Amino acid sequence: MKTITKASRRDFLKIAGTTAGGLFIGFNWFSCDSPKVEVLSTEQILSQAKSFNSYLSISPTGDVVIYSPNPELGQNIKTSFPMVVAEELEADWEKVRVVQANLDTEKYDRQLTGGSGAMPHSWERLRKAGATAKFVLVAAAAKTWNVPAEEITVEKGIISHKGSGKKGHFGEFVTEAATMTAPEEVTLKDKKDFKIIGTPVKNVDAKEMYTGTPLYGLDFYREGMLNAMVQRPPFGMKIKSVDDSAARAVAGVKDVVVFENSVAVVGETTWPLLKAKKLLRIEYEADGAVESSTDHDRIFSELLASGKPEVKRKDGNVDQAFKSASKVVTAEYQCPFIAHSPMEPENFFAHVKGDRCELIGPTQTPDRARQSAAAILGIPPENITVEITRLGGGFGRRLRADFVEEAVHISKALNAPVKVTWSREDELTGGAYRPAVRYRFEAALNESGEMIGYKLRGVGMNAGNSTRENNFPSGAVDHV
Structure with a gap:
């Protein structure tokens, strides 16, 4: 068993809130289990629910609604996050619904997806949310039945007291539970007692996926919105002149907007925009040095030969290990700039309304989208709402907000709701590529062929820290 400190109470109080009729805990995931005789919609459930914290109602x-705060891009956290909460709550998974939470930095910490960090960063928080809700539900049942709380058991959403024979489902106690004070400490389950975690569970979006129900950013549509497609400049170039006459003549094109070194064609649907974009006559001129793969090879060679590396880790006496080695093996590997190529090309919806803005679409970093829009519009970030759709892949590409910024610029210029959609060609040529890197690996081997020393030197362009100093074999070799 593991005991949670008072931090759980502070977390609880920070995000607790109540509404009439039920208990709200701040998670919401849609259950895709087989239909029951009567199935309430998630909206119907929420209209009656009470709030326990920002994750669960x-x-x-x-019926239990669990909110998934982090963007879902195919790594299945929209299913796994609720599983963690439901595990500690002892909920009946058949009665769990899941909902993607909108951006809310007051309620949720680290509301982003990237670097495989969503579950490691949220594990404790999710478990606390479920355990805290279970605690107050048990306390409510104990008060209602006038029995000791420690004699009560919970299984699959049913609260029972063996001594009196009394039992009831969660919903019978939510009103009383919502009045309870959050505990100073909560106890988490021993992992050997897990009943949901570690079992095969359907993807909560499976039904929407196989029935074609709108789910992704590309599916999003709002009556009266305009669609836009953007012609971006070649790298190292800037716009000198634009002739949009042929593009404007295409039936279905409403407008052409020049902004931030890009040109957008705008209309009601994307099909005429694909044609019109090809008819734009844009003259470019150089804007700084134009790079090539030959330049990258030269830059990498110069960087690797530099005598002033930033040392990330050093264990033992590396120089001595290499001097005493019977054999030194050296290898270099290089990766160029590569498009991320998510299955769903970039897209985003923006509606600028005076000093407010609404954003909807697939992003790995919703707060970055909001901050970028705020900078463009010169308005407070809190005046901007961000609704996160399911992402058709990301791989780091949607950590950026350039496609969000495009939608904001065009919506502002036209004073209208606008959805920007990239074509597959745009996605491959439009940038924000995976960083170009080169690595040199050196291994010092003794007479038995065992590694006694190891060197890794990495350089990259737009890569930040291009090496991971704690990755294997670090820690497994004495001299690194």
């Missing part, structure tokens, strides 16, 4: 019917 429970309705008087006993």
Whole structure:
């Protein structure tokens, strides 16, 4: 068993809130299990629910809604996050619904997806949310039945007291539970007692996926919105002149907007825009040095030969290990700039309305999208809402906000709701590529062929820290 400190109470109080009829805990995931005789919509459940914290709500019917704060891009956190909460809550997974939470930095910490960090960063928080809700539900049942809380058991959403024979589902106690004070400490389950985690569970979006229900950013549509497609400049070039006459003549094109070294064609649907974009006559001129793969090879060679590396880790006496080695093996590997190529090309919706803005679409970093829009519009970030759709892949590409910024610029210029959509060609040529890197690996071997020393030198362009100093074999070799 593991005991949670008072931090759980502070977390709880920070995000707790109540609404009439049920208990709200701040998670929401949609259940894609087989339909029951009568199935309430998630909206119906939420209209009756009470709030426990920012992750979980429970309705008087006993239905549980769990909110998934982090963007879902195919790594399945929209299913796994709720599983963690439901595990500690002892909920019946058949009665769990899942909902993608909108951006809310007051309620959620690290509301982003990247670097495989979503679950490691959220594990404790998710478990606390479920355990805290279970605690107050048990306390409510104990008060209602006038029995000791420690004699109560919970299984699959049913609260029971063996001594009196009394039992009831979560929904029967949500009103009383919502009045309870959060505990100073909560106890988490021993991992050997997990009943949901580690079992095969359906993807909560599976039904929407195989029935074609709108789910992704590309699916999003709002009556009256305009669509836009953007012609971006070649790298190292800037616009000198634009002739948009042929593009404007295409039936279905409403406008052409020049902004931030790009040109957007705008209309009601994307098909005429694909044609019109090809008819734009744009003259470019040089804007700094134009790079090539030959330049990159030269830059990498110069960087690797530099005598002033930034040392990230040094264990033992590396120089001596290499001097005493029977054999030194050296290898270099290089990766060029590569498009991320998510299955769903970039897209985003923006509606600028005076000093406010609404953003909807697939992003790995919703707060970055909001901050970028705020900078463009000169308005407070809190005046901007961000609704996160499911992402058709990301791989780091959607950590950026350039496609969000495009939608904001065009919406502002036209004073209208606008959805920007990239074509597959745009995605491959439009930038924000995976960083170009080169690595040199050196291994010092003794007479037995065992590694006694190891060197790794990495350089990159737009890569930040291009090496990971704690990756294997670091820690497994004495001299690194």
